[in-house]
Amino acid sequence: MKRLAAIAVAAAALHAVPAGAVEIEVGYPYSHLFDVTYEKIMESFKKEHPEIEVTFRATYEDYEDGTNTILREAVSGNLPDITMQGLNRQQVLVEKGIAKSLEPFIAKEADFEKDGYHKAMLDLGTFGGEVHGLPFSVSLPVGYYNMDLVKKAGTTALPKTWDEVIQLCQKMSANGVKNPMFWGWNITGNWFVQALMWSQDKPIVEDGRFTIDSDEGLVSLETMKKLFRGCDMQNLSWKEALASFSAGEIGMMFWSTSALGAVERAKGDFELKTAEFPGIGQKPKGLPAGGNAALLVSTSDDPERLQAAWTFLKYITSGLGAAAVAETTGYMPPNKAANEIILADFYKKNPNKETAVRQLPLLREWIAYPGDNGLAVTQVIYDGIESVVVGDQDDMKALQEELQEEVTDLLPAPAKGS
Template sequence: MKMTVTAMVLALSAGAVFAEDKVTIEFAYPYSHLFDVTYEAMMPAFREAHPNIEVKFRATYESYEDGTNTVLREAVAGNLPDVTMQGLNRQAPLIDKGIAQSLEPFIAAEADFEKDGYHDAMLSLSTFDDTVYGLPFSVSLPVGYYNMDILREGGIEALPQTWDEVIAACKTMKANGIDNPIFWGWNITGNWFMQALLWSQDKAIVENGTVTLDSPETLVALEQMQEIFAECEMKNLEWKAALASFSAGEIGMMFWSTSALGAVERSQGDFELVTGPFPGLDGAPMGLPAGGNAAMLTSTSDDPAVRDAAWTWLKYITSGDGAAEVAKTTGYMPPNKAANEIILANFYEQNPNKQTAVDQLPLLRDWLAYPGENGLAITQVIYDSIERIVTGDATDMEELQQEMVEEVADLLPNG
């Protein structure tokens, strides 16, 4: 069929208009090994619903710390993404520096925001001074991963409920020929497991702007770590190597974030995998820190179309449909009410290993950021101190605690 010249002109004009209407936004997120599959699952439905928006994915952040450092550098260089995914404990620095922008104007323009699953409990994770700066995307809690084949071979039938029981299980397994009974995730991002041991005692690592490393609870946490590492003869594995080793069926027990469950299952060897609640110091933990991340608007564009497109993307990935993909492809729990109560109504019943973290939700506590400009440096001080326990370089926990207190004090705004 031949087209007239007029028809051809009209078709070309329509194509030009469509090209002009196409809006490109840039997006950056952490942990490609966890989330690549999530965004791949989301994109077809998003493209169908919003064909005029192109999402350009930037290089993924290695960790939450890397994500914060990267955005801080990009702010200086004037090269910020339109939307960034940041750890729940890393939102405050971007707000303090005016990098993350209030979402209140966008929320106010939404007709049924709460009905879409965005309720106060969810928004509180990213609310500062009564202003919403982010929409939480995923929430995680620490859990135990167990290779039941190795445990049974090592003489263990019941999952341990306390760290003393974990240590006893290690010794039994070692006595029965199990070379590598445990990996305990001390090197997870943001001193998360340190905070887990403190919250287990109902103690926050930051209180009234002060880091509580001089507390009796901190000494208990350090001594508990020392016992686990030494008594279990734990190998000092880099965290990615530890996840790969557990997935390959080489480690009996792994204590890590539920976030990695999807990745572990996708690469799992031929063994029975069971998850269990995070053990406590003396009975069940009194609290546990909420891990996870939130989507934040950092666009510097003056174009309303770009900013609207960034909001559309940000809202979609945290909506019921978007957040449901988080649960399906990872071990994270979506904080969106619509995802959990409607879309995923039968999901956890069919996926009991992912139910473990949901059962621990009553223990949810804040994952706390350290105050001042040196928050990331304080994170590194604590990381380095724990590594000294793992390697055996530090053996006196009271002495190590005092060193930590002094080093961190030098980094705090008030000394």
């Protein structure tokens, strides 16, 4: 059961709880990525705060599952104290009054800014001028390369554009590589669709309006089709793709840097390299920030429990907690103290994890679809892209029109004058 891993982490870390300890509950996604992170964090947190007992709930399958779970728990009155949510899923929880403002706690922290939070990262969790989410981990899309299979294609040069990716796919295929590439179309929140749009400096939602009907939208759809067809890409689930790449069966994989730690732990005997995310004919002009943030959703009116929740929330997003994220995953810490002090030499020794750091100047917003139908919009776009992956749709202009119509029907009407 998916709860077992989280319970095991909690049990190992929380032994010898003193009488009178304040208990808080925490929910987080992606057990395969973050179990080792929280285990590492809890080793130090428990030593520093023996007065706080942390219980981890069943892990969320992904960010969509996390948001759906919290929405259900808000109705049933069974919310945890802290939930980790995708950066693009915070807004709906703020708008529904589920996520609490952190400003009252921040106001009492004389050295809060000195803890090293990047303002740009804080902005991702700021709504109505108030901070509601502290960023826990930040990711960007990167390329993963099995250099043994790349060399089998007669080269060591890594592609900088999607056309070059297709050329390398064809060289790999000609040299016996059965599955040259996987491209993460099915990653959470239509993240790779937004990556193609931001590569052209175009947000997928602008002034409340869906923009897939733009020239950039059509280029994005056509680029996906060229990749899927030109690389004979198999229709794998994301779990199958990560396992297959780790087993040495896929030549190159385009995915979030977040999985790097998991891939390194699981990979077979081949040389792994990461490189910057390719662009459409040139270097990307922007890329969406992935990752998640810590939100306070407690319904408790006990000031000690709320303070304990804040203590934990602040700890996991500040220096030591943020450093643990980088050391155990491929995420980047959204915290200057972690990047500049604790991890000063880390990236020199771990060049594959430095790739995403080099892309930080390209960081753009991971856009939330406005209104109550954001999750439904995500599914519509997912289904549309899947129709291209499986070969049911070859007319990208027709798909563009279909997506524009269906998504527009689900979004709130843009404000007049927009």
